[in-house]
Amino acid sequence: MERQLIRRLFPSGKKHFLANVLDYSGANRLLRHWDSWSGLLVLNYHRIGDPLECEFDRNLFSASQENFEKQVRLFQSSADLITVDDLETVLKADRGKHILITFDDGYRDNYELAFPVLKACHATALFFIATSFIDSPRFAWWSEIAWMVRNAQVNTIPADKWFDAPLEIGEGYPSQAIGQAVRRYWSLQDDETDDYLSSLAQATGAGRCPPSLAENLRMSWEMIQEMHEASMGFGGHTVNHPILAQISASRQREEIVGCRDRLAEKLGTAPLSFGYPVGQAHMFTSETKQILQEAGYRFAFSFYGNHCKTSHQDWLDIPRCSIEYSLPRAILNSRLTIPQIFAKN
Numbered sequence: 001m002e003r004q005l006i007r008r009l010f011p012s013g014k015k016h017f018l019a020n021v022l023d024y025s026g027a028n029r030l031l032r033h034w035d036s037w038s039g040l041l042v043l044n045y046h047r048i049g050d051p052l053e054c055e056f057d058r059n060l061f062s063a064s065q066e067n068f069e070k071q072v073r074l075f076q077s078s079a080d081l082i083t084v085d086d087l088e089t090v091l092k093a094d095r096g097k098h099i100l101i102t103f104d105d106g107y108r109d110n111y112e113l114a115f116p117v118l119k120a121c122h123a124t125a126l127f128f129i130a131t132s133f134i135d136s137p138r139f140a141w142w143s144e145i146a147w148m149v150r151n152a153q154v155n156t157i158p159a160d161k162w163f164d165a166p167l168e169i170g171e172g173y174p175s176q177a178i179g180q181a182v183r184r185y186w187s188l189q190d191d192e193t194d195d196y197l198s199s200l201a202q203a204t205g206a207g208r209c210p211p212s213l214a215e216n217l218r219m220s221w222e223m224i225q226e227m228h229e230a231s232m233g234f235g236g237h238t239v240n241h242p243i244l245a246q247i248s249a250s251r252q253r254e255e256i257v258g259c260r261d262r263l264a265e266k267l268g269t270a271p272l273s274f275g276y277p278v279g280q281a282h283m284f285t286s287e288t289k290q291i292l293q294e295a296g297y298r299f300a301f302s303f304y305g306n307h308c309k310t311s312h313q314d315w316l317d318i319p320r321c322s323i324e325y326s327l328p329r330a331i332l333n334s335r336l337t338i339p340q341i342f343a344k345n
């Protein structure tokens with residue numbers, strides 16, 4: 001018991017230790033009401049619910065429904081929780097603490113679990129949709145990779161064309177191996193991705209994931225339209241969720257414009273916001289930004305940490321930081337009081 005308490009108070013990471021000091025000393029509670037920062041803190045969620053019930057990538061879960069509600073109320077008491085319509089005003093403001101909630105990829109739990117919470121809290125969020133997954137429900141590459149590794153018939157995948165060292169899958173839920181296999185996909189060129197997935201299907205012995213499992217994974221257009229009518233914001237996230245930096249300019253244009261046109265057709269208005277798929281700094285280029293601008297997008301969100309300071313000029317690279325299921329409460333509290341330190345990845 002004592003050892004557990006000591007470990008809780010003095011965790012190994014320096015940032016976690018500092019967060020605990022701020023939280024247990026009451027400093028976070030005080031700072032919440034002071035101007036300890038100004039600008040826009042954009043938080044990113046993927047899935048809401050219980051990861052243990054999921055057959056795919058459990059790393060994508062951001063919070064249980066109960067914790068999501070606590071978090072939304074915490075944001076409301078810590079800053080101005082803004083809507084997508086406030087974005088321009090907030091980015092031009094020279095003071096104030098603002099928070100925007102975003103969701104990526106259009107999972108069905110966003111409608112079933114997050115939407116009721118947002119309505120109950122009189123809050124909104126911005127949802128980034130990769131349109132082809134709504135039009136024809138199927139697996140995205142990261143879900144299929146997670147499923148194949150999780151259903152592997154082997155404990156190790158030997159080093160091969162794709163992996164410099166053997167991929168250790170091990171027992172239980174192979175979170176680390178899934179992460180490694182997903183990251184390997186990030187580095188592939190467009191014409192290598194199918195080969196990689198086929199090779200992984202064979203090496204794991206799991207085969208390709210049966211498409212029937214994808215049926216209820218995403219929201220339907222009817223759900224999206226209902227949310228849109230209830231003031232939820234929607235933004236583009238491409239048609240097929242490729243890593244934009246890895247594909248040609250003409251393919252990028254198809255993905256960016258195609259997504260814009262499909263959202264405009266279904267929602268009656270063209271999206272002004274865009275979330276870069278995966279969103280790390282090297283996942284999009286200046287050419288991508290140019291295409292976005294030509295397509296009429298005004299705001300584009302990356303995903304490599306940080307908050308957006310008041311002087312932030314580049315509206316096509318608005319930083320976001322992720323909310324993870326295992327994020328310690330003290331770090332979340334500290335992120336809302338000192339994002340200069342705690343919103344960094």
Ligand SMILES: [Zn+2]
Binds near residue numbers: 104105237241277278
């Ligand atoms: Zn995504």
